[in-house]
Amino acid sequence: MRRTHTCEELNETHVGSEVVLMGWVQRRRDHGGVIFVDLRDRDGLTQVVFNPTENKEVHAKAHEIRSEYVLGVRGRVDKRPEGMTNPKMVTGMIEIMVSDLKILNQAKTPPFMIEDSIDVSENVRLQHRHIDLRRPNIQKNIILRHKASVSIREYLNSQGFLDIETPFLTKSTPEGARDYLVPSRVNQGNFYALPQSPQLFKQLLMMSGFDRYYQIVRCFRDEDLRADRQPEFTQIDMEMSFIGEEDIMAVSEGMVAKLFKDVLDIDLKTPFPRMTYDDAIEKYGLDKPDLRFGLELTDISDIVKNAKFKVFSNAVKKGGIVKALNAKGCSSFTRKELDDFGDFVTVYRAKGLAWVKVKDDGDWQSPIAKFFTDEEKQAMVKQINMEPGDVVFFGADQPKIVNEALGHLRNHLGEKLGLINKDEFNFVWITLFPLLEYDETEKRYQALHHPFTSPVEEDYDKLASDPLSVKSRAYDLVLNGSEIGGGSIRIHDKDLQVKALEALGLEKEDYEKKFGFLLTALESGAPPHGGLAFGFDRLVMILCGQPSIRDIIPFPKTQKASCLLTDAPSPAGRLQLEDLGLKIITDK
């Protein structure tokens, strides 16, 4: 018995022909006489019929059939009798009258039904992932992921990019995220690290003259998980030589436009808009603004810097800022809702959330109204465009805290107020990031992007004198408030790279040890180059409209980075450890 068709292929044009279908039993309906079975494969369902008047022996055998049994059936394609068609099924006009049945395999009763509508905890689904993956929705996601990958490869191939592999067993670079370490057996006591990204290798490939490189590649980071973060994830990684920001953006836009056309049949408008980092923070509080709705933030530090309200004036005096978010027409928020918003922002370390309701007569209803002079109030009304029916929220603190708190509150309100058009795909490039930020806990400067990002030329001199004001040639692509890609023009000059590493507080000895190979390569004729990496999983999430990254990864890990299907990670045996020269220290 050899399969001739798949389970969504047959229609009225096949009536009368003999076919062989193979697949899983979706459902059996036994009417005593006739037995119906919905047979499923990855393409769809076909109803197969066992009728005792057609074939008594096969009908008897069909009694053994249970859910998820694997069958091969030979039979005739019949047009369904009058009134018995099922318009909800693609193959609802026909059925297979079975003449031969082969039970290819039996199956235990699955823990849940293989249907999209079922409501099963993720825990159970992940424990039986191989079964969960049979569900049409998940299959659709995984297939879409494949299509996305094909589309991207087609585009990059057409643009002269070469797919080149880079090592997985590589050198640990303790900058940035925590590495997954792999102990070496032949070099006991030494460890490889799994790559957080192929960053340095792709730069080396440019120095080797490959000109354009890409890879759809797994990356690893040993950090805590989120709804959109897995310890191993896939990146669309690319790098180009002899180019500037515009070239990389153009290639990226072409790739994304083709992707959306191929996968969703949506025509995107390119080029995508650009916005500087400073503008994004100023207006939206976050470097990945969701531009599907307004609700911009307004800085009112100047107006309230001398106000009687100490929370505001002191914040400004201590180098902080005061910003406002006007929720137009939302004065109907209850006290409870306002309190909830207050709780919401404390997650982002804001100490509180002041608010003002503008009443119909223009008066302010607010616990803090009494602290402001009429002049201050009028200035605020003008600056924030306060009108009757509005509620305005205020944040006052260090800039980072105010921006993050109000930025997230803005997203929260956009969601809650239904301001977001869920069908919209809003892209924006964020450019001119700061090169460095100051890490308060470690008391040193850190690269915002990574240490190989080029500063803008005008700021070279400020690397040593005023590092925080240095802008970088880094850019992120943001889609609907989520960062889907980021990259930069890299440093290709050895001396500049040394200065950049020194700005991070690294001593010569340190950087020679960690990045000596890079510095040596930079001295041997490195071309100007730059690139970008897209988070493939996040892109696919958005293309599939899935809120969880686990729904677009076949075998994802849980929040504790374990695999419920295989029970990884698990203890290593004594002999394995001896081979590696390792000893487990347990202090529990």
Place this chain on the structure above:
RNA sequence: GCCCUGUUAGUGAAGUCAGGCGAUCACGCUAGAUUGUCGAUCUGGUAUCACGGGUUCAAAUCCCGUACAGGGCGCCA
């Protein structure tokens, strides 16, 4: 590391606030009936309080701890 939420038959839920449960419902599964269903139908059956400790005459319910899962903060160059 921290905050929040959850864990009740195979699956999903009710019961938990206010202790009285000998735990309810649906689906599934199973046996029988049934020749046109497609979320088949009808009749019967089936199986459960995450784990450990405590309070109490009595604990699914209250308290403490643990494990696991999820969301978030920190972290993620």
